[in-house]
Amino acid sequence: DAKTTQPNSMESNEEEPVHLPCNHSTISGTDYIHWYRQLPSQGPEYVIHGLTSNVNNRMASLAIAEDRKSSTLILHRATLRDAAVYYCILAQGGSEKLVFGKGTKLTVNP
Amino acid sequence: DTGVSQDPRHKITKRGQNVTFRCDPISEHNRLYWYRQTLGQGPEFLTYFQNEAQLEKSRLLSDRFSAERPKGSFSTLEIQRTEQGDSAMYLCASSLAPSPAEGEQFFGPGTRLTVL
Numbered sequence: 001d002a003k004t005t006q007p008n009s010m011e012s013n014e015e016e017p018v019h020l021p022c023n024h025s026t027i028s029g030t031d032y033i034h035w036y037r038q039l040p041s042q043g044p045e046y047v048i049h050g051l052t053s054n055v056n057n058r059m060a061s062l063a064i065a066e067d068r069k070s071s072t073l074i075l076h077r078a079t080l081r082d083a084a085v086y087y088c089i090l091a092q093g094g095s096e097k098l099v100f101g102k103g104t105k106l107t108v109n110p
Numbered sequence: 111d112t113g114v115s116q117d118p119r120h121k122i123t124k125r126g127q128n129v130t131f132r133c134d135p136i137s138e139h140n141r142l143y144w145y146r147q148t149l150g151q152g153p154e155f156l157t158y159f160q161n162e163a164q165l166e167k168s169r170l171l172s173d174r175f176s177a178e179r180p181k182g183s184f185s186t187l188e189i190q191r192t193e194q195g196d197s198a199m200y201l202c203a204s205s206l207a208p209s210p211a212e213g214e215q216f217f218g219p220g221t222r223l224t225v226l
Contacts, residue, residue, distance in 0.1 A: 100152025
């Protein structure tokens with residue numbers, strides 16, 4: 001299973017942008033980059049995913065490095081509700097499972 | 111809200127007892143997944159169904175664990191002769207995407223199991 005590396009924790013202030021990094025130097029050509037988040041006492045929630053190009057949706061933006069060995073999840077304006085553990089996952093094309101690491105615990109200060 | 115539901119939300123049992131959890135996926139989703147999450151760790155894949163067929167099982171799924179998805183709708187996960195190491199959050203997810211790589215999985219709230 002392809003592996004990702006994320007910081008254990010990050011802090012942000014409310015209404016400021018947050019950039020959550022993820023390294024995946026062993027990524028293969030068919031791996032999609034997914035981000036999920038898990039709020040306290042809830043199941044994980046899909047945030048965004050991409051293959052090669054940067055992606056935007058209503059929740060966040062995903063910036064993918066040109067060599068695809070790293071990516072950054074961008075929350076444009078953090079709110080207290082964004083406090084969660086964020087998981088960066090490589091989903092292998094043809095595989096039926098998501099392999100979660102320990103993720104980054106994001107704390108948002110008021 | 112017609113998201114993924116799981117029942118019960120909490121289960122406390124004594125070591126050696128059998129437990130069964132239920133998952134109701136989003137109605138049109140043909141893919142259903144079970145994961146297990148222990149404290150401080152990310153979820154770990156247990157097993158996967160496409161419609162009623164169980165197509166993949168993790169090595170984590172010992173002989174004491176069995177999962178079913180009759181008629182391709184709801185799913186049950188049974189743990190026989192529970193052990194204290196089975197204490198965890200059991201998460202169910204469903205998806206309609208052609209593969210997990212290409213779309214999102216929708217997770218339920220989980221069933222927290224405590225084995226005394």
